[in-house]
Amino acid sequence: MYFTLCRLIILLSWFVTSTALACLTQDRCVEQSSWQLGVAIGIGVKTNPLVDGDNIPLVILPDIAWYAKQAYFDNGELGYQWIYKPKIAFETFLQLDSERAFFSFLHPTNILFPIENSAINSPAPPAQDMPMNQPSLSIDKIASRKWGINGGIRGHYFLSKGEWQLTFQQDISNVHKGQQVRLEYSHNWLWHKFHLALRVGTDWKSARLIDYYYGVSERDTHVTEFYFEGQSGWQTYMSVTVQKPITETWSWLANLGYRKLPNSLTNSPIVEQNHISNIFLGVAYRF
Amino acid sequence: MLLFCSILFCNKIAADTSARTPAWILQPNVCIAQKVDSECALSLSIKTKNMPTEILCLYLDEQLLACSQQAYFPRKIYISIQQDTLLTLKNKAHKTILSKKLLIKYSEPNKQRRRIRPPWSLF
Numbered sequence: 142m143y144f145t146l147c148r149l150i151i152l153l154s155w156f157v158t159s160t161a162l163a164c165l166t167q168d169r170c171v172e173q174s175s176w177q178l179g180v181a182i183g184i185g186v187k188t189n190p191l192v193d194g195d196n197i198p199l200v201i202l203p204d205i206a207w208y209a210k211q212a213y214f215d216n217g218e219l220g221y222q223w224i225y226k227p228k229i230a231f232e233t234f235l236q237l238d239s240e241r242a243f244f245s246f247l248h249p250t251n252i253l254f255p256i257e258n259s260a261i262n263s264p265a266p267p268a269q270d271m272p273m274n275q276p277s278l279s280i281d282k283i284a285s286r287k288w289g290i291n292g293g294i295r296g297h298y299f300l301s302k303g304e305w306q307l308t309f310q311q312d313i314s315n316v317h318k319g320q321q322v323r324l325e326y327s328h329n330w331l332w333h334k335f336h337l338a339l340r341v342g343t344d345w346k347s348a349r350l351i352d353y354y355y356g357v358s359e360r361d362t363h364v365t366e367f368y369f370e371g372q373s374g375w376q377t378y379m380s381v382t383v384q385k386p387i388t389e390t391w392s393w394l395a396n397l398g399y400r401k402l403p404n405s406l407t408n409s410p411i412v413e414q415n416h417i418s419n420i421f422l423g424v425a426y427r428f
Numbered sequence: 429m430l431l432f433c434s435i436l437f438c439n440k441i442a443a444d445t446s447a448r449t450p451a452w453i454l455q456p457n458v459c460i461a462q463k464v465d466s467e468c469a470l471s472l473s474i475k476t477k478n479m480p481t482e483i484l485c486l487y488l489d490e491q492l493l494a495c496s497q498q499a500y501f502p503r504k505i506y507i508s509i510q511q512d513t514l515l516t517l518k519n520k521a522h523k524t525i526l527s528k529k530l531l532i533k534y535s536e537p538n539k540q541r542r543r544i545r546p547p548w549s550l551f
Contacts, residue, residue, distance in 0.1 A: 168543075168547050169542060169543050169546070169547070170540045170541060170542055170543065171540070171541050171543055172539060172540055172541075173539040173540070173541050174539075177543075179547060179548075181548055202548055204547045204548060206543055206545075206547070208541045208543070213541075213544065215543060215544050215545045216545050216547075216549075218544070218545060220544065222544070225541075230542075230544075232544065295544070297544075299542075327546065338546060340546065340549070380549065382546065382548060382549070384548075394548060396548060396549075421548075425548065
């Protein structure tokens, strides 16, 4: 699969030329020292791979960003950009570890617009998604997991319509002391009046991170047959965002994403799906 | 001899065609604005030659500016642009005779920043 991913990335980058940085769409650029605020309203869902985990309803998607000359805040990420040149950029940042979101209904999107889970729950996963003969354990019956705070460094290499990103993150809150590394290629097109953005990437997550969130031990249950030790693994993902302006401030928005989870995680008795997918269809308003 | 005459004849036709091809000189064709989205005023001088003997109209991105017999426009035409804009000379049948892109440049550095995280992203 990684060979396929590499081929896809090479194919995507093959037809782009290395020219100066450009803001293809207004959404990807922000005026310095001013807020960029937006909200998307629609219908969608992000699946939750955990046993008895609530799918995350996507009804209101906020977009909040502020950039100074070097410091920035972008949708929950607080950072400082040390290098910002036409071809390369480099920053350090802090952000919440998003892994915790699956263990709680108190996800930001849920707070904004909670929906009864039954209305949007996906049907039971097909047999092939279930680990073979794997007993399951509800996340309602295990010890709670804490939110982690990650410190990270990220490098960018800009192409005319695309961008490579390499990111390293370390838990600095001593919750699990794990790390993650991300390699991502994103590409933007303008096709007639449609703005298309494709992201393809892979995340490596360390054994400490996986084991803290998806491992099962005496902290969770006394039934030893559920015990599971998470191992490090790669998570490949892909997402497509399509936007079509309606007026200067309104636009149609569609988002589709898929993330494949590794066996080192899906073999856990608290995990029942081998992927996370999301879909959202709606309208976006830019203030 | 025949070959020599042919070459001479063709050269003459080419020279005549070139001499009759409509042409213009626009000055300046670059406007310097202070920053992005600000208006840029331009005092445009148009010198024409070999214009067809008919009424020709000047358009700024499809907006009519002026019409004149054989493109005898005032010495200076004052226009204002906010982005790169196409100036076109058309005849009554709306056929484009000449066109030129007027470029806009900014004296202040662009203070737009590229966002680090894609908006509306769910991963």
